[in-house]
Amino acid sequence: MHMPSSAPGMPGAPHTSHEPVIAVRDLCFAYGDEPVLDHVDLTVERGEFLAVLGPNGGGKTTLLKLLLGLLAPRSGSVALFGGAPRAALPRIGYVPQYSTARLDFPVTVQDVVLMGLAGTRRGLLGRHWSRDAASIDRAREALDQVGLSGMEKRMVGQLSGGQRQRAVVARALMAQPELLLLDEPTASIDPQGSFCFFEFLGTLRGPHTLVVVSHDLSIATSTFSNVAFVNRTLVHTRGAGLTPDMLTMLYGHHEKTCPMGAFISSVSGLFPVLPRMDELPPSGATPPVSPGAPDPSDAPDPSDAPAPPDAAPSPAAKDA
Amino acid sequence: MLDALSYDFMQQALAASLLASIACGVIGTLVVVNRLVFLAGGVSHAAYGGVGLAFHYGWPVLPSAIGFSVASSMLMAGVALKRPEKADTAIGVLWAAGMAFGIILIDLTPGYKADLMSFLFGSILAVPVTDLYLMAALDAALLAVVALCHQTLLVASFDREFAEARGLPVRTAHYLVVGMTAVGVVMLIRVVGLVLVMALLTIPPFIAARSARSLPSMMAAATAWSTVFCVGGLALAYRWDVTSGAAIIAVASAGFMAVSGAGVLRRAIGRRNPQ
Numbered sequence: 001m002h003m004p005s006s007a008p009g010m011p012g013a014p015h016t017s018h019e020p021v022i023a024v025r026d027l028c029f030a031y032g033d034e035p036v037l038d039h040v041d042l043t044v045e046r047g048e049f050l051a052v053l054g055p056n057g058g059g060k061t062t063l064l065k066l067l068l069g070l071l072a073p074r075s076g077s078v079a080l081f082g083g084a085p086r087a088a089l090p091r092i093g094y095v096p097q098y099s100t101a102r103l104d105f106p107v108t109v110q111d112v113v114l115m116g117l118a119g120t121r122r123g124l125l126g127r128h129w130s131r132d133a134a135s136i137d138r139a140r141e142a143l144d145q146v147g148l149s150g151m152e153k154r155m156v157g158q159l160s161g162g163q164r165q166r167a168v169v170a171r172a173l174m175a176q177p178e179l180l181l182l183d184e185p186t187a188s189i190d191p192q193g194s195f196c197f198f199e200f201l202g203t204l205r206g207p208h209t210l211v212v213v214s215h216d217l218s219i220a221t222s223t224f225s226n227v228a229f230v231n232r233t234l235v236h237t238r239g240a241g242l243t244p245d246m247l248t249m250l251y252g253h254h255e256k257t258c259p260m261g262a263f264i265s266s267v268s269g270l271f272p273v274l275p276r277m278d279e280l281p282p283s284g285a286t287p288p289v290s291p292g293a294p295d296p297s298d299a300p301d302p303s304d305a306p307a308p309p310d311a312a313p314s315p316a317a318k319d320a
Numbered sequence: 321m322l323d324a325l326s327y328d329f330m331q332q333a334l335a336a337s338l339l340a341s342i343a344c345g346v347i348g349t350l351v352v353v354n355r356l357v358f359l360a361g362g363v364s365h366a367a368y369g370g371v372g373l374a375f376h377y378g379w380p381v382l383p384s385a386i387g388f389s390v391a392s393s394m395l396m397a398g399v400a401l402k403r404p405e406k407a408d409t410a411i412g413v414l415w416a417a418g419m420a421f422g423i424i425l426i427d428l429t430p431g432y433k434a435d436l437m438s439f440l441f442g443s444i445l446a447v448p449v450t451d452l453y454l455m456a457a458l459d460a461a462l463l464a465v466v467a468l469c470h471q472t473l474l475v476a477s478f479d480r481e482f483a484e485a486r487g488l489p490v491r492t493a494h495y496l497v498v499g500m501t502a503v504g505v506v507m508l509i510r511v512v513g514l515v516l517v518m519a520l521l522t523i524p525p526f527i528a529a530r531s532a533r534s535l536p537s538m539m540a541a542a543t544a545w546s547t548v549f550c551v552g553g554l555a556l557a558y559r560w561d562v563t564s565g566a567a568i569i570a571v572a573s574a575g576f577m578a579v580s581g582a583g584v585l586r587r588a589i590g591r592r593n594p595q
Binding site (some may be wrong): 090102124266 | 353428468469471474475477478479481482483484485486487489492493495529532533534535537538541
């Protein structure tokens with residue numbers, strides 16, 4: 001499903017080729033002698049919404065850094081929009097884990113969002129953005145989009161964790177990226193927040209291709225088109241829900257009496273099967289769906305899916 | 321009291337205070353928001369190695385000290401970048417090693433002994449006019465660099481990972497901040513002494529950060545606070561005939577405690593009477 005790339009507000013020349021947005025081939029990476037990613041393949045097509053799930057230390061963030069060209073693969077290849085990752089940086093919106101930014105920094109929310117325009121020039125010198133009316137308007141629109149209207153003049157330290165997270169999403173949207181990469185976006189989201197983060201990300205699909213990394217399995221109930229499970233190796237499925245096999249890959253075998261084991265064996269009844277992506281082409285690049293996963297063509301109508309969404313997040317899964 | 325202003329040495333001390341405050345406000349703000357205070361301490365102490373080299377071999381002092389501290393600061397900056405978990409230790413080692421190296425070299429030099437106390441506390445009341453011009457040039461250079469690279473420095477300081485992902489020269493920015501700190505600190509040590517430089521590098525930016533809404537406004541406020549402390553300290557030193565550098569630091573520290581104390585008090589009252 002190659003979405004028309006001339007969506008409104010898209011920067012630069014429209015991307016009309018049939019290159020996948022992300023093409024990772026036989027990728028290996030190690031820190032020293034410790035293999036982190038082992039023969040990983042991954043293809044993400046335009047307009048897809050991919051969740052990358054896995055335990056902490058499983059290689060999710062490393063995969064993101066390889067996609068951004070901040071790390072170089074040991075072997076294999078990473079291509080973004082058919083080219084080198086560094087060359088694609090202007091087309092990527094990156095939302096790092098919020099812990100990387102400084103909370104006591106003297107900067108307003110508006111200035112944080114304007115920083116999203118950085119990267120238009122490569123040198124140390126010069127201006128990346130100006131505070132003209134057009135940029136200010138764009139910043140206001142980006143803040144409206146994430147539900148932070150009227151917060152422009154607040155200091156970034158005055159925002160709650162969840163609001164800060166949305167402000168950095170607005171910052172990423174400023175550059176009107178074709179691909180959005182989000183690292184653990186729910187890490188600092190207030191759970192009672194009225195703003196449903198993943199529902200919001202779902203609305204960005206279409207003009208944007210999205211990749212969200214998380215260790216939080218509860219997000220698997222959201223509106224993804226694909227799910228990839230990373231724990232040194234990677235299993236990529238399209239349009240399928242969690243299966244006990246996938247959880248076993250992530251968290252290992254557990255006795256039935258162990259809470260983790262009980263959780264894994266109960267999973268097939270817990271999680272709804274994600275809606276089938278009818279518009280997905282049968283992609284040869286997709287690895288075979290894990291044996292335990294239901295055949296997408298047998299998937300029940302989403303409205304028949306039994307599990308209530310609030311049953312999904314299990315403390316046992318998060319502690320693993 | 322005002323008759324003090326009629327003395328040349330006092331006018332020059334006030335000019336030196338203002339010029340040093342501008343440099344400290346600019347560098348100190350970058351040092352504080354990038355959490356490089358310990359690194360700045362290491363760089364400034366290690367500079368004494370350069371002073372020792374200059375005395376031992378008869379080299380000019382200022383270029384030797386600047387060269388030595390820029391070299392050691394690049395070493396520290398490299399460790400801070402590549403092995404952040406080791407940065408603390410590496411800075412501590414270079415801090416002590418540079419200083420000991422300088423003292424040994426001066427011990428081995430026959431004849432005139434440079435006074436360690438003047439390195440530590442400087443002599444703001446005896447600043448030659450040429451040094452005032454030198455400091456003015458330093459201020460102009462610092463302001464020009466910061467004005468030209470302002471946005472890159474801002475993004476790289478606020479969120480390094482994001483800056484990298486936008487393709488910004490984050491490493492270069494890091495080395496630039498550390499290098500500016502090294503050069504600036506050495507030039508200021510010559511005038512006001514090491515201890516006063518560290519005080520002016522940290523206390524005014526800390527106070528300024530409480531109300532600043534942007535990096536430039538934090539730099540301006542830090543410069544203003546620093547000037548206030550210097551003038552207050554000089555007045556104390558004149559009135560009671562105490563060491564000027566120490567008097568300035570005493571005023572700055574009192575200001576630091578007053579502001580912190582007021583903050584603690586305000587929070588405590590806020591907790592007791594919510595709204």
